[in-house]
Amino acid sequence: MYASRWTIFSEKNRILAANCTTMDNLIRPFLERYCHGMVLTTDTLSELENHMTIVKYAKDKILLAENQTHDYAYYILQGAARSYYLKDGIEVNTWFAFEGEVIGSLHAYNNLPSRETVELLEEATLVSVNLRTLKPFIHSNLPISNFIRAVIEEYAQFLEDRLFNSQFMSSMERYELLLKHEPQALQRVPLTYIASYLGISRETLSRLRSK
Amino acid sequence: MYASRWTIFSEKNRILAANCTTMDNLIRPFLERYCHGMVLTTDTLSELENHMTIVKYAKDKILLAENQTHDYAYYILQGAARSYYLKDGIEVNTWFAFEGEVIGSLHAYNNLPSRETVELLEEATLVSVNLRTLKPFIHSNLPISNFIRAVIEEYAQFLEDRLFNSQFMSSMERYELLLKHEPQALQRVPLTYIASYLGISRETLSRLRSK
DNA sequence: GTGATTTTGTGACATTTGTCAAATGAATGC
DNA sequence: GCATTCATTTGACAAATGTCACAAAATCAC
Structure with a gap:
C-alpha cells in the first residue's frame, strides 16, 4: 500500500x-x-x-x-x-x-x-x-x-x-502506582533509577519495598 | 468593531x-x-x-x-x-x-x-x-x-x-522561584496556601523564610 | 476602637529520610 | 569456574521535616 x-x-x-x-x-x-x-x-x-x-x-x-x-x-x-x-x-x-x-x-x-x-x-x-x-x-x-x-x-x-501524582501522592503511593501502571518497569528498570524517579534514596526505596 | x-x-x-x-x-x-x-x-x-x-x-x-x-x-x-x-x-x-x-x-x-x-x-x-x-x-x-x-x-x-521544577528543585529553591516569577503571589496568597503548594508544612516554610 | 478570628511565627519533641559504611546477592567477562 | 563488577539490602547515626502546643501579629466584624 x-x-x-x-x-x-x-x-x-x-x-x-x-x-x-x-x-x-x-x-x-x-x-x-x-x-x-x-x-x-x-x-x-x-x-x-x-x-x-x-x-x-x-x-x-x-x-x-x-x-x-x-x-x-x-x-x-x-x-x-x-x-x-x-x-x-x-x-x-x-x-x-x-x-x-x-x-x-x-x-x-x-x-x-x-x-x-x-x-x-x-x-x-x-x-x-x-x-x-x-x-x-x-x-x-x-x-x-x-x-x-x-x-x-x-x-x-x-x-x-x-x-497531579507528584503533588498528591507519597513516595510509597507513587511506587505502587508505578507497579500498577507499568509493572514491566520493575523488571526492566534498575531500582536505582526508580528511586531517583520517585525522589527518594535507593536505601529508602529498599526499605519501603521490604514491607 | x-x-x-x-x-x-x-x-x-x-x-x-x-x-x-x-x-x-x-x-x-x-x-x-x-x-x-x-x-x-x-x-x-x-x-x-x-x-x-x-x-x-x-x-x-x-x-x-x-x-x-x-x-x-x-x-x-x-x-x-x-x-x-x-x-x-x-x-x-x-x-x-x-x-x-x-x-x-x-x-x-x-x-x-x-x-x-x-x-x-x-x-x-x-x-x-x-x-x-x-x-x-x-x-x-x-x-x-x-x-x-x-x-x-x-x-x-x-x-x-x-x-521539571517539582522534581529537580528543593522546597527552598522552589520558594525562591515563586518569589522571582510571581512576586505578587507573596502579597496576594496566604502563606498557608504557599506552603501547601510547595509540599511542606506551614512551620517549615516559616522557618525557611526567617533566613 | 475593641474583641474575635485568622494568619503567621517559635519551641520541644517524634518521625522520617538521607548519608555513610559494610554485607549480601546477582550479573558479567575471561 | 572464578574473579570482578554492579545492584540491592541492612545497620547506625545525623539532619531535616512534621506534629503539637502556644504566642504574637495581622485582619475582620461590629
Whole structure:
C-alpha cells in the first residue's frame, strides 16, 4: 500500500524486514492511536509518512542529549527508554517509556535545547518523526494539525496526571502506582533509577519495598 | 468593531463597561497572545468571539468544582485564583494564577469531571470560553485548530516546566522561584496556601523564610 | 476602637529520610 | 569456574521535616 515510502536506515534492520510483510504494519498503530475517529486520506497518510522512518538502535544509545536541539520525536515500537537530568552532577530520572509511547518534548518541538538526556535502556525499534520537515505542514493542513494536536493533547494529559501524582501522592503511593501502571518497569528498570524517579534514596526505596 | 458581539452577564459589570470603549480591547490581549504571527481573519475572530464572554465574579467564587464536569475555560483579565485538591480531607494547593493566565484543564476540555477545585482569591474579571460550543469548530477550521493548538502547546510547556521544577528543585529553591516569577503571589496568597503548594508544612516554610 | 478570628511565627519533641559504611546477592567477562 | 563488577539490602547515626502546643501579629466584624 504505502509501505514503499518507508526508508529504513538502521544497520540491523534485517530482523525487522523479515518479520513484517509491509512496513505500514509497524507505523499503523502509531497513526491510528491519534486519529480518534478522524479519517486520514491517503494523501494525508502519505504526507505524514514522508516525515517518518523506522530505526533500530542498540542499548545505551542517547536519543536526545542535554543542551542540544533535536529534529526528531520517536514512537516506541519495541524497547525501553529513560530520561534523566544532571543535578549537581547526579542523575535524576524523570520518566521511563515502553512500547506504544512517544518520546519527545515541547523543547525539541520548538527547536529549543533539551534540558534532559534520553537514553535507551534496551535495544529498541522506533518510529522516528522529523519535526523540522513536518512542522510547516501542521499550520497549513487541517488533518495534520488535528493529528498533531491529538498527540500534544495526550502529552499534556500525561503531564497533568504526572504533576497531579507528584503533588498528591507519597513516595510509597507513587511506587505502587508505578507497579500498577507499568509493572514491566520493575523488571526492566534498575531500582536505582526508580528511586531517583520517585525522589527518594535507593536505601529508602529498599526499605519501603521490604514491607 | 466586533464589540457588539460580546454579551455581558455579570451582575457587577458596570465598572467594566465604563472603563472600556469597546469590549474587544479586553479580549484582544488573549487572542493576540496565542496568534504567534498567524493572521486571524475577521470571520475567525467573529467565530471565536461567539464562544467567549466577559464575566466578573466575587472573591471565593468556585470556578471549577471537584468531581464535576465544566463547560468553560477562563482567561484572567484582573484578579487571582488558586486550585486545590482534597487529600484525606486536607486542601493541597496545586497552582495560583494571576492576570494574563489561562484557567482550564484537559479534563474540562475532554468533558471529564475535574479532580481539582478552582477558587477565586480576589474579585476577578475573566474571559469565559465555552468549550462545548467551540470544540466542534476546532476540528473543521484550520485557523481555530492552530489557535487552540497554540493554547494547548503553551499549557503543555507550562506543565513540563512545573514538573521539571517539582522534581529537580528543593522546597527552598522552589520558594525562591515563586518569589522571582510571581512576586505578587507573596502579597496576594496566604502563606498557608504557599506552603501547601510547595509540599511542606506551614512551620517549615516559616522557618525557611526567617533566613 | 475593641474583641474575635485568622494568619503567621517559635519551641520541644517524634518521625522520617538521607548519608555513610559494610554485607549480601546477582550479573558479567575471561 | 572464578574473579570482578554492579545492584540491592541492612545497620547506625545525623539532619531535616512534621506534629503539637502556644504566642504574637495581622485582619475582620461590629
